[in-house]
Amino acid sequence: MIKFVHRHSEKIVGIYKGAKQLEGYADEVVTAFWAVANDYPDQWICWLEEEQVHNFNELFFLEIFHHKLIMASCAVKTSFFNKDIGYVDQFPFAVVNRSVNYPTWLMSSDMGAIHATVILKFQKNFSGFSDFQYLLNAIAKLGQHNGLFCYHAPQLAIKKATEVEYKATTKDLFSFAFQFYKKARGIILLFCFARYKKRYPLLSLISTALKRNFFNTEINFADIEVKSSKSAIDNSIDVIIPTIGRPEHLLNVLKDLKKQSLLPQKVTVVEQNPDIGSKSDFDFAAEDWPFLIQHIFTHQTGACNARNLALQEVTASWVFFCDDDNKFENNLLEKAFSKIEEYGLEVLVTAYRTKQEVLLYKNAKQWGTFGAGNAIVKKACLRNVKFDLALEYGYAEDMDFGMQLRNQGVDIIYHPEIEIVHLKAPMGGFRTKIIKPWEQTAPIPKPSPTVMTYIQKNYTVEQQRGYQLILWLKFYKSQHIKNPFKYERIMQKRWAVSERWAAKLQQNRRS
Structure with a gap:
């Protein structure tokens, strides 16, 4: 580990490899940052504000940085962007729950770390940046989009302040909006300033609008080996499936599960039928299954309620959230656990598309929502999480479930190599027309x-x-x-x- 000690992100105080101080580097922080990464490409580069050197909790370092594609910081006293970034960014990564290990590209220069091999991926594009705080946020923002896992990690600090000071100027905010979002978001930012803050920062807009835009810039991390140092996992898994009025599709899903090279322990099917006096469409005893089928029949419709009922019955270490019109290969679960172990994950979301759709996201990455029909989740993460019944029959229940997970310090990772075909069987998810x-x-x-x-x-x-x-x-x-x-x-x-x-x-x- 290289410890990179700076004063107010402006001047180098000292650069250390173990107890040895490294000499010969420029006093300017960004220049030295690139130079150290080039000289020590096999090292973690840990930046520390001078006042935070003795506040750095090195005991948790390997727990946080368990593979090379992780960047994390902790805002002890200072952060860069304030909540105004929310005018242009409505993703969950643009606001931080500072009490947990939270996925975010918002970086602080107080303390943090990134592997040198990752830093060097950005030197060609970002060598012109002179502000260290801006650079850290730029690396995280573009990196996260391309597969870098970025976090606020409170465990890095022994003591933390209750409030943080934000350093970015209005010009910094406009510059970032024009450089790392679609250009139109910079105009949106101006409208929001005018409407809600009664401010008209035209000079900030004019001076930044023509800067180079990095929104579609690709960063290739394929040559960086990902191998989590977390301990081996117990891969016992249960499956939960809500269903209503589609017996033939559900049976096909069960048959796909029956062929899995890694079999689930139990499949909980929550069958809904709103007609009082109705009976089940299924006879599960008509076929032999290599797993236990737990059948719940209810007259209360709604996927949120059905999934909550099923989650109460989970006994395995992991849960596969599955829809009743999915199609997948025989090695889906085996491949999924291979990636879970490789990346040290607690939640894996698969690629999920129809046969006609093109795969849009081709890198493993932090995911901004959740997949209630295509996710594998560690049971221990679900103790205080459930689907919000206020969102029944509508939209956003997946996103809300994902936010509950993140606010408990659980990240959600998408991987394109693990794929489920969504057949989108007729009548959608409710099978009956719900008039709201x-x-x-x-x-x-x-x-x-x-x-x-x-x-x-x-x-x-x-x-x-x-x-x-x-x-x-x-x-x-x-x-x-x-x-x-x-x-x-x-x-x-x-x-x-x-x-x-x-x-x-x-x-x-x-x-």
Whole structure:
């Protein structure tokens, strides 16, 4: 490990390899950062603010950095971007739960580490950056998009402040928006500043809008070996499947599970039929199965409730969340556990597409949502997690479940080599047409009240405002009202109606 000690991200105080101080490096932090990585490509480079040297908890280092494609920091006193980044970024990585090991590209210069082989992947593109804090966030933002796993790791610090100071200027924020998001997000940022902060930072926009954009820049980590140092895992697994009115598809899923090279211990099927007096469509005893089938029959419909019922029955160390219209190869579970062990994962989300769809994401990466029909989760991570019934029959239950996991310090990783085909059988997930009460009102709420519920639970105020503005702009071209002032008034009313319905959903959930 190389310890890279700096003062206020501006000047090198000392660079150490073990107890030995390394000489001959420039005083300027970024210049020395590149130089040290080139001279020691097989080392972890650990940066430390001068005041944090004795606050660095080295005992947890190997637990956090258990393979080379990990970058992590801990904001003890300072961070770079404040919550204004939420105007352009509504992903869960743009806001940090500082009490847990949380997936985020937001980096602090107080303390952190990255492997030198990873640093060198960015030198060609970022050699012109002179601000060390900006550079760290740039590496993490572009790196995360391409498969670098980035975290806020509170275990790195022995003592932490309750509040942090944010260092980025308005110009830094606009520069970052134009360089690491689609260019239009920089304009969105200006609109948000004008509307919500009554500020008009035109000079910041003009001075940064023409900077090079890295949004689609590819960084190839394929030559960096990933081998987690975490201990071997117990690969016992249960499967949970909600189903309603599709017996032939469910039986095909069970047959795919029957052929697995690594068999599940138990499959819990939650069959729903809203008709009182109805009976099951299945006779599981008609065929021999190499695993226990636990059948739950209920007249209460809804995938959230069904999955919650099934989760109560899990006894194995892992859970496979599976839909009743999936198709997969005979070695799905075996391959999945190979990647879980290789990366040291607690949650794995598979590639999930129809036969006609093209695979969009071709690198393993931190995932911004969750896959309730295509995920494998460690049971120990689910003790305080369940699907929110306020989101039943709507959208966002997957995203909300994912946020519950992240707020417990559990990361969600997508891997393209583990793939499930989603057949999307007729009638969708509910099989019966659900008429939601808000669909019979005027004006119809926008967004849907279930999405609004998710937003209110999980977004910062800035993320909510950014989402609202982006939604308005995207929807404008597909509707018939072209007078922008009239459109604005109507959309504000629809947003307010959505907020009222979201409040009712949450109240019904509590009652």
